Amino acid sequence: MNRSNPYKRPDRFTEAAKKAGYPARSVYKLEEIDRRARILRRGHRVVDLGAAPGSWAMYASEKIGQSGHLLAIDRDELRTTLPAWCQFVQADCFALEAAYYTEFAPFDVVLSDLAPNTTGNRFTDQARSTELFLHALEVARVHGAPGSSFVGKIFMGEDFPAARGEVRKLYEHERLIRPEGTRAISFEIFVIGQKKRVQPLG
Numbered sequence: 001m002n003r004s005n006p007y008k009r010p011d012r013f014t015e016a017a018k019k020a021g022y023p024a025r026s027v028y029k030l031e032e033i034d035r036r037a038r039i040l041r042r043g044h045r046v047v048d049l050g051a052a053p054g055s056w057a058m059y060a061s062e063k064i065g066q067s068g069h070l071l072a073i074d075r076d077e078l079r080t081t082l083p084a085w086c087q088f089v090q091a092d093c094f095a096l097e098a099a100y101y102t103e104f105a106p107f108d109v110v111l112s113d114l115a116p117n118t119t120g121n122r123f124t125d126q127a128r129s130t131e132l133f134l135h136a137l138e139v140a141r142v143h144g145a146p147g148s149s150f151v152g153k154i155f156m157g158e159d160f161p162a163a164r165g166e167v168r169k170l171y172e173h174e175r176l177i178r179p180e181g182t183r184a185i186s187f188e189i190f191v192i193g194q195k196k197r198v199q200p201l202g
């Protein structure tokens, strides 16, 4: 057990995830977001950005069932096997060709738990997180269906209000959720967009 690094210290979420067969405790963040905002439904087409080690993808695949489809993307490998209605692409999301998305788009849900490797410099980490968040939002803008939903993680910093504003332009409903499973020392938050507008606000 690592007592010095709070991110590695097992807690009730880590223990529960292990018991339930999920590779990461982050599953309980998506589970809470989904419970509160009702994001995932049977038959949905979903893209999961920053999918490794695979807990969100496992949870989402269970919720959408075999009539749905999930495209999971990460530069790292998954540590789980997903069901047949899911596809994993190992790639840097910035380098991924649009064809990977268009094959399965339009998506009902765009999920992004993308996170940079942290440097310890809060400003650098926030800037990188914002860049990943805005990239995910761009995927949602281009490939999300009208009426679709977005869940994106961002590290809160000075760019946060502007990033949040971009979600409001694209979705009729915008809200913030900081799930219980988020570590107390973390400055991450999830921005939820629901009901994607047919015409984004200018």
Ligand SMILES: C[S@@+](CC[C@H](N)C(=O)[O-])C[C@H]1O[C@@H](n2cnc3c(N)ncnc32)[C@H](O)[C@@H]1O
Binding pocket: 023, 024, 026, 027, 049, 050, 051, 052, 053, 054, 055, 056, 057, 073, 074, 075, 076, 091, 092, 093, 094, 113, 114, 115, 116, 117, 132
């Ligand atoms: C917090 S983890 C995601 C955990 C995942 N949602 C789960 O439940 O298992 C963040 C992920 O973002 C990925 N990531 C960060 N930058 C990326 C990039 N440019 N392209 C692809 N994946 C990236 C990392 O490799 C890492 O696996």
